[in-house]
Amino acid sequence: MRLVTHNMLMCNLKSCTKDKFPLKVTDFTIEESDVDPNPDFLIGLLPKLEWGALVGTAKALGVGDELPSKIPEDASEDADFLTALHHVIMEVEIKEAKLVCNGCGRVFPVSKGVPNMVLREDEV
Amino acid sequence: MAARAIELLALPKDRSLYILDIGCGSGLSGDVLDEEGHVWVGCDISPSMLDVAVERGCEGDLFQVDMGQGVSFRPGVFDGCISISALQWLCNADRKSHVPKQRLLRFFETLYSCLARGSRAVFQFYPENPQQMSLITQTAMQCGFCGGLVVDYPNSAKAKKFFLCLFAGPPTDPRYSQPKALGTEEGASNAPRNAIQNTGTSKRKQVRDHRKEHRVHVKSKEWIASKKDRQRRQGKEVRPDSKYTGRKRKPKF
Numbered sequence: 209m210r211l212v213t214h215n216m217l218m219c220n221l222k223s224c225t226k227d228k229f230p231l232k233v234t235d236f237t238i239e240e241s242d243v244d245p246n247p248d249f250l251i252g253l254l255p256k257l258e259w260g261a262l263v264g265t266a267k268a269l270g271v272g273d274e275l276p277s278k279i280p281e282d283a284s285e286d287a288d289f290l291t292a293l294h295h296v297i298m299e300v301e302i303k304e305a306k307l308v309c310n311g312c313g314r315v316f317p318v319s320k321g322v323p324n325m326v327l328r329e330d331e332v
Numbered sequence: 333m334a335a336r337a338i339e340l341l342a343l344p345k346d347r348s349l350y351i352l353d354i355g356c357g358s359g360l361s362g363d364v365l366d367e368e369g370h371v372w373v374g375c376d377i378s379p380s381m382l383d384v385a386v387e388r389g390c391e392g393d394l395f396q397v398d399m400g401q402g403v404s405f406r407p408g409v410f411d412g413c414i415s416i417s418a419l420q421w422l423c424n425a426d427r428k429s430h431v432p433k434q435r436l437l438r439f440f441e442t443l444y445s446c447l448a449r450g451s452r453a454v455f456q457f458y459p460e461n462p463q464q465m466s467l468i469t470q471t472a473m474q475c476g477f478c479g480g481l482v483v484d485y486p487n488s489a490k491a492k493k494f495f496l497c498l499f500a501g502p503p504t505d506p507r508y509s510q511p512k513a514l515g516t517e518e519g520a521s522n523a524p525r526n527a528i529q530n531t532g533t534s535k536r537k538q539v540r541d542h543r544k545e546h547r548v549h550v551k552s553k554e555w556i557a558s559k560k561d562r563q564r565r566q567g568k569e570v571r572p573d574s575k576y577t578g579r580k581r582k583p584k585f
Contacts, residue, residue: 209393209394209395210393212371212393213373213393216373216405216406216409216446217404217405217406218404218405218406219404220397220401220402220404222402222438228404229406246348246369246371248347248348249348249349249350249371252347252348252349252350252411253350256350256408256409258406320383320386321386321393321394322379322382322386322394322395322396323395323396324379324396325395325396325397325401325404326377326396326397326398326401327398327401329427329429332401332429
């Protein structure tokens with residue numbers, strides 16, 4: 209799972225009502241790969257990102273050093289910023305981890321890069 | 333089929349978007365999305381299919397999700413959703429705790445919330461019977477979607493394909509343009525419009541009288557109908573309506 213998708217993911221429990229987002233990443237192994245840059249996609253995505261959560265998660269994974277604490281004013285023109293963002297959200301992949309919900313404490317395991325969000329029967 | 337579904341999505345050309353693929357299996361439909369230059373996220377319930385997808389080296393992010401339990405993404409993040417041959421599985425009750433109507437409701441509710449306004453969702457599916465088809469479309473409408481069914485090659489037995497095209501809110505409807513603020517145009521007087529008028533009877537009395545006239549009596553025909561309707565919406569098993577529903581018995585002697 210790439211960080212762009214982690215930034216969209218919430219806790220799946222219906223009973224969990226506060227602090228559903230972001231899920232904390234613990235016991236992780238990450239893998240970095242090369243992906244072709246796609247600035248159009250990034251510019252379209254910018255308003256949808258929760259910037260604070262993204263920077264927090266990236267720092268926790270040890271990859272967010274190049275990210276500024278705020279989105280710059282002229283983000284779509286700033287090539288350095290877009291490259292840094294592209295690296296963090298598209299090229300870093302969480303391979304094995306545990307995603308922990310801050311609100312209810314439910315743990316979602318990630319194996320081979322695939323998070324398991326299926327709930328037990330008593331949780332539905 | 334995936335190519336036709338993407339055609340029905342009617343995405344804006346030469347833009348790279350964020351698409352959800354429900355029931356992605358081994359990621360075949362994702363490959364088509366990739367070719368179009370979109371970034372996609374795939375969901376499936378079967379771990380073995382997801383393993384195949386991982387081994388094939390899919391570009392998209394994969395999730396193991398039971399769609400009857402809802403998809404858990406933040407509101408308004410996806411620009412579109414496709415699903416190939418998956419929706420009919422929601423109508424099966426594989427376990428005792430599965431109620432198809434409730435699972436469909438949860439699925440469409442969460443899907444509606446995670447789609448951006450003005451985006452579309454296209455589902456290719458194989459309905460078992462007309463009841464199943466109407467159950468699916470009705471549930472989608474209840475969750476706020478508009479749209480309907482597209483049937484390709486309706487007269488051919490083999491090539492016939494059902495696509496459910498849903499719209500999450502209108503894209504560029506002139507009715508939804510920003511309303512104008514009062515008193516901003518040139519030459520407008522600063523005095524507010526005189527809106528208060530004395531109508532004679534008090535508002536509270538009007539409401540009370542209205543309620544008195546339109547009260548639905550307990551155990552009346554309307555009361556029973558509305559109760560059954562409510563329980564149907566909750567996905568409970570309800571006896572069908574007949575001409576005897578809510579009818580008074582005759583006095584015995």
